[in-house]
Amino acid sequence: MNKKFGFSLVISLILLAILMVVSIRYGAAQTTMKTVYHAVFDYHASQLQQAVIHEIRLPRVLGAALIGASLAGSGLIMQELTQNPLADSGLLGINAGAGFMLTISFIVLPKATPQQTAIFALIGAALSACLILAISMAKKTQKTATVVLAGMAISSCLVALSEGLSLMTQLKRDLAFWHFGGVAAITWTQLTQLGPWLIAGLIASLCLAPQLRLLQLGDELVLSLGRKTSVVRLLGFICVIILAGISVALVGSVAFVGLMVPHITRYLVGYDVRKVMPVTLLLGASLVVAADLISRTINPPQEIPFGIMIALIGVPFFIYLARKGASQA
C-alpha cells in the first residue's frame, strides 16, 4: 500500500514538473528551451522572447499550478468534512459566493487591487460556507442529499444574482470569463499578492489531513474519545474558504477539479486521506496546467477558456473511472 502511495507521489511530481516546463516552453510566441532557461535563471527584460516567458508564461503557469492544487485540495476537504463524496466547493455554492462578492467589488470598487478583490471573494466564500453549515445544522443532518441540494440552490441563486447585477450595471468585465475560468490574466502582481495565501492554505490542508481522518468515526464517537469535531470542521472550512475564495478571485469559478481530482487520486492510492491529500494537490496542479497548455496551443493565438478544457479532458476520464470502479465493486 505504501509502495502505491510513494509511486503515485513520485509520478505525479514528475508529471507536474514536465507539464510546467512544457507549458513554459510552448505557446503562441515561438521560444526555445535555451530562452526558457535564461528567462528563469538569467533574466534580461530587453530580450523580447525572454520577456514573453518571464512576464506572461511564468506567472501564468505558476498560477495555474497553485490554483489547480487549491481547487483539488478544497474539494477533498469538503468531501471529508461533509463525509459526502459529491461535495466540492463549486457544487456547494462556495465558489458562487466568492463570485457574487467579486461582482459587487467590480461595481463598487472598479479599481481595486488584487488584495482588495481577494478580500471580497473571501467574504463571499465564507458567507456561502456559513449558509451551508447553517442549513445542515438546522436540519440536524449531514445527509448527502440535503446538503448537496441546498448547495446547488445557493449556487444557482448567487450566479443568477451576479449575472443580474452585472447586466443592470453594464459591467465591462465579461462575466463568461469568470464562469469558465482563465489563467491568461494572471500577472506577477496578482501572484505575489495572492500566491502566499494559497501556499499557506495548501500547507494548512496538508497538516489538517490526519485530523480529517477522525471525522469518519462520527461526532459522537470522537466526543467519547475526548475530542470535538467542531475544531477540525472549523479549521477545514477556513482552509476551503481561503483556497476556493482566492482561486475564484484569480481565475473565476472552475468546476470539476475539486470533485474529480480527489476521486482519481483515491483510485490510485486508496481512501486514507493522509495519502490522498498530497497526491490530490499535485494532480490538481497538473490537470490545470495541462488544461491551460492545451487551451492556448490548440488554436493559437486564440485561447479557449481552460475550464472548458478541464471538462473536456476530465469528464470522459472520470466517467471511465466511475465505470471501471462500478464493474469492480
Place this chain on the structure above:
Amino acid sequence: MAILETQQVSVGYNRRLIIQDLSIQIPQGQITTLIGPNGSGKSTLIRTLAHLLKPSSGTVLLADQALATKTPKEMAQEMALLPQVGELTTDLSVFDLVSFGRLPYRQQFRPLSAVDKEKIEWAIERTGLNQFRDRFLSTLSGGQRQRAWIAMALAQDTDILILDEPTTYLDLTHQLEIMLLIQELNQIEGRTIIMALHDLNHAARFSDQLIALKNGQLQASGTVNEVMTRDNLRHIFNIDATLIEHDQRPLILTYDRWSEGE
C-alpha cells in the same frame, strides 16, 4: 460500591423525553447488562452514562463526582465507549483504528508517544489481532472487525468499558468469542463493564447485574437470578418464557407470546 450512578435522571432528544426519572447504580468491577425491548431507552441510557447526552434533569455521578463537571478529555480517560458501529467507507487499518483509542492522552498534531505505542500493541495483542494489524477493517470478518473496535476501546486504558450491543450482526461463534473476551476483561483485569444486549441468555450467562428497562422506565434491577424471572420477562417483553436453571443461572429454553387468558 457504585462507580456510576444516576439520580432521578430524565433525558431525551428535542424535548421528547426517552428516559424519565431514572435512578440506577452500577457497581464497580462487575458486568452490568441493560436489557429491554427496542425503544426502551437502552442506547439513550448508555449515551447518558458516557456523557454524550446531557440529562434535562437529575444528575449522573462517576465515583461520586457529577459528570457535568468533567471535560470530554477527562471523561475519555475514565471510560471507553463502543457504540453500535456502522460500516466505514475509508481505508483504516486495525493499527490506525486502535491508535484512535489514544486520543484522550494526546495533544493535537502530536505523534504517538512510547506509552501510546505500548498500549496500542497491548490492545491488539489482547484481542488476538496481531496478524491483522496492518489489514484494512473493510477486509476483515464481522467478528474480527468488532474485536478491532474493542481493541480501540482497550487502548483508551480506562477502568470502565461501555458497549452498546457488541454482538449485533455477528454469527453465534463470533458472538460467543466477543462475550468471552468481555468476560476476561472483567475477570482478569477487573474492569467495570456496562453493556446493552438483546440476547437474554447471554445476558444471564455473562452478567453480574441486570437492569431492565421498558419505555424509559426501570422495570427491575439486581442480580441475574433476581431479574430473570418469568414474571419480569412477561412485564418487560410481553413473553411467556420457559426458564430452566443451568450453571446456577436462569436460561430461557423457549418462549411464546403472552396471552391474557392464561
